[in-house]
Amino acid sequence: MEESEKILKQSPWDKASILSKVFFKWVFPLFWKGYHKNLGYEDLYKCPKDDDTKILGHTLGRQWKKQLAAKKPSLLLAIIRAFGAQWAAIIFIGMFEEWFLRVVQPILLGIVVRYFTDNTSVDPLYAYLSAAGVVLCSMIFIIMHHPYIVCCAHIGMKIRIACLSLMYRKILKLNFSSLSKTTVGQIINLMSNDVNRFDEAGMFLGFMFVAPIQTIIIIVILWQYLGIASLVGIVILTFFVPFQAFMGKLFSIVRGKIATSTDERIRLMSEIIGGMKVIKMYAWEKPFAEMVAKVRKYVFITTYLQRKHNHHAQCV
Numbered sequence: 001m002e003e004s005e006k007i008l009k010q011s012p013w014d015k016a017s018i019l020s021k022v023f024f025k026w027v028f029p030l031f032w033k034g035y036h037k038n039l040g041y042e043d044l045y046k047c048p049k050d051d052d053t054k055i056l057g058h059t060l061g062r063q064w065k066k067q068l069a070a071k072k073p074s075l076l077l078a079i080i081r082a083f084g085a086q087w088a089a090i091i092f093i094g095m096f097e098e099w100f101l102r103v104v105q106p107i108l109l110g111i112v113v114r115y116f117t118d119n120t121s122v123d124p125l126y127a128y129l130s131a132a133g134v135v136l137c138s139m140i141f142i143i144m145h146h147p148y149i150v151c152c153a154h155i156g157m158k159i160r161i162a163c164l165s166l167m168y169r170k171i172l173k174l175n176f177s178s179l180s181k182t183t184v185g186q187i188i189n190l191m192s193n194d195v196n197r198f199d200e201a202g203m204f205l206g207f208m209f210v211a212p213i214q215t216i217i218i219i220v221i222l223w224q225y226l227g228i229a230s231l232v233g234i235v236i237l238t239f240f241v242p243f244q245a246f247m248g249k250l251f252s253i254v255r256g257k258i259a260t261s262t263d264e265r266i267r268l269m270s271e272i273i274g275g276m277k278v279i280k281m282y283a284w285e286k287p288f289a290e291m292v293a294k295v296r297k298y299v300f301i302t303t304y305l306q307r308k309h310n311h312h313a314q315c316v
Contacts, residue, residue: 011045022147056158057165059083064166079159086158090151091206097144098210103217105137110225149203156202160195167191186263193262265295 016026033043049055063078080087108130114120115127171179171187222230272279272288279288 007042008044008046011048013045013048013050022143024146051158051161053161053165056162057169060159060162060166061169075163079162082162083155083159087155087202087206090148090155091209093144093148093151094206094210095213097141097148098214099217101137101141101144103214103221105134105141107221108133108137152202152206153199154202156199159202160198163195163198164191188266189262261295265292268292268295 067073
């Protein structure tokens, strides 16, 4: 372990400047090296200091200990106190993109379009400045958007790693009687599947704060340009809200069935592997193979239903 740590070099992320991170310049040397030769283990870098499991686990662990001293411990509140400041800074970037850039750009584009219409009253200088504003907004959005997405995924990954660290520490402290109350499949499913929701939350949770204000801004602008006709589109979009809530409820039911069937499959396979000698001795291969096939068939059906619902949601 010590030799492998000596081989790995320091991550360029730790010493990269802000501009290097924004334009992803810090990964160019690795891409250039991979273009000329096949990458090997010696070309990998150490984990960045900000993403170290020990540090992230301690950060969340301190807040979780404070929650345990309260009457009603809340993991969500511990996560907010541990990573809320970083998340808030990222959300502010999203607010600037959605509230300003996405709103101002079509307004400026409308001024440019009106300049080319007959009997226009738009001053040429005003039209030129608006055209420059459209280009400038596009450039700023392109520069900011991809680092913003990376930061959202990064903070979600940090929360996932911190929660996994707490889970490992908790499992190592549990006695045998406590561990017997749950199955290996539940633990594996929790660590490999359920925690991935934090990655998704990092990507999309910010819109919960950005979207309402953005909707109000767009409604006001549409009302000024279109009047009462703008309410038709707004009402139609509003009807999709309960439909999306209903689809989300269906997704949760399907995901619950998938989790249950996955737990059952992992538990069954663990017991079969543990008792393989007995199964071979009594020639029980075929009955157990049928049991595994039955469980796998149920997992396949539930997974297919979830993918089908996801496809329908994307179409909507």
